[in-house]
Amino acid sequence: MGGLALKDVSAAPWGRPLLRDISFELAPGQILGLIGPNGAGKSSLLHCIAGGIPSSAGQLLLGGIPLVEINPQQRARSIAMQVQHSVLNFPFSVEEVILLGRTPHASGQTCDRKILQEVMAATDTTGLRHRPYTQLSGGEKQRVQLARAVAQVWREEDAAQRLLLLDEPNSALDLSHQRMVLELVTLLAGRGCAIMLASHDFNLLSPHADRLLLLQQGTQAGYGRPAEVLTRDMFRTVFSVQVHIQPHPDNGAPLVIHQ
Ligand SMILES: Nc1ncnc2c1ncn2[C@@H]1O[C@H](COP(=O)(O)OP(=O)(O)OP(=O)(O)O)[C@@H](O)[C@H]1O
DSSP states (O other): OOSEEEEEEEEOTBSBOSEEEEEEEEOTTOEEEEEOSTTSSHHHHHHHHHTSSOOSEEEEEETTEEGGGSOHHHHHHHEEEEOSSOOOOSOOBHHHHHHGGGTTOOOOHHHHHHHHHHHHHHHTOGGGTTSBGGGSOHHHHHHHHHHHHHHHTOOGGGOSSOEEEEESTTTTOOHHHHHHHHHHHHHHHHTTOEEEEEOSOHHHHTTTOSEEEEEETTEEEEEEOHHHHSOHHHHHHHHOOOOEEEEOTTTOOEEEEOO
């Protein structure tokens, strides 16, 4: 099948087990929300798929091909990641940072400039384009890093398989920009890009994610549609909190209410 598939993937990069027996499929055009308590392994799983953390067992396939058999340049054309804490201390302009996302592609300057305009519009970064990245606020930097990752997988013709990995892309964003991220993710999914998005914001994920993957201490504690995973029982046992869950009045997705 196309898209991403993990079969019984484990990882232990620092000696002790970090991820154990993770299995799921993510078809092109689907959005997978990644949830779980602090330290559960969400970032580690994203890094494992991106190639930064080696797996110790199991299979990771993209478009049916083992990821380890895909050469680094092809991999960079197919997989983009926005990391949780990106460190960039050079005074690159915002435009230059976003254009880093086009580095794996030989699409030419004209095409890349067009993609830059489109991605800046979609991430509300056009007004920041000439600013030095180092002088931006936390939320502005996060939007620019999102734009860089999105630019990498923006064009359908750039790669047969496109996968966008987002690690808490909205943690520093105000409400309207949080909504913008989900609209952008939905747009990209509609164009066939597969998306994994780690977040602690259940109500933002709930109406947009096709599936949720719940991690707990490096293991897969749940996987299914948002209504199957976001249950009172799960919040009690995994997060030790009492919540109420109601259908959202507008879209019917589970709405998690806690005090
Ligand atoms: N470089 C490292 N060396 C050793 N242990 C690490 C390293 N990076 C992460 N860990 C550990 O791996 C585990 C999983 O961390 P990870 O960052 O994947 O969790 P997470 O689910 O993304 O958490 P959060 O919600 O806090 O972002 C944690 O116990 C963490 O302490």
